[in-house]
Amino acid sequence: RVQLVASGGGSVEPGGSLTLSCVASGVPASSFAMAGFRESPGKGGGGVATVSNENGATYGESVKGRFTTVRRDKNTLHLEMNSLEPEDTGMYHCAAEASQASAPGTVVVIQPFAGIKFGYWSRGTQVTVSP
Numbered sequence: 001r002v003q004l005v006a007s008g009g010g011s012v013e014p015g016g017s018l019t020l021s022c023v024a025s026g027v028p029a030s031s032f033a034m035a036g037f038r039e040s041p042g043k044g045g046g047g048v049a050t051v052s053n054e055n056g057a058t059y060g061e062s063v064k065g066r067f068t069t070v071r072r073d074k075n076t077l078h079l080e081m082n083s084l085e086p087e088d089t090g091m092y093h094c095a096a097e098a099s100q101a102s103a104p105g106t107v108v109v110i111q112p113f114a115g116i117k118f119g120y121w122s123r124g125t126q127v128t129v130s131p
Contacts, residue, residue, distance in 0.1 A: 049079060079092075
């Protein structure tokens with residue numbers, strides 16, 4: 001059984017920092033990609049914060065230069081979030097790559113990971129950025 005646990009959310013002032021962590025277990029050996037998504041109801045629905053695999057990581061446009069992904073192993077992802085802005089507020093979920101192309105999931109379009117489908121999800125961890 002696949003499980004992903006996200007942690008590290010909190011409340012900070014603008015300009016502050018947080019590090020989100022995601023630990024996966026039971027993920028199929030063929031699934032290398034992990035991602036972080038922000039859910040922001042009422043603010044355009046959020047979006048991709050980061051996608052990474054064994055070759056590197058990419059970031060959503062709004063967080064480039066401020067967020068850094070650290071993958072120490074296949075089943076762990078840390079997202080270092082610096083210079084946080086109120087627009088970063090939302091529920092953050094991590095996800096792991098679906099085991100099969102036919103499995104249900106969310107396909108990302110962000111390059112160079114376009115087409116990867118994420119089928120395993122964590123519960124969210126809330127990030128709130130406000131004065």
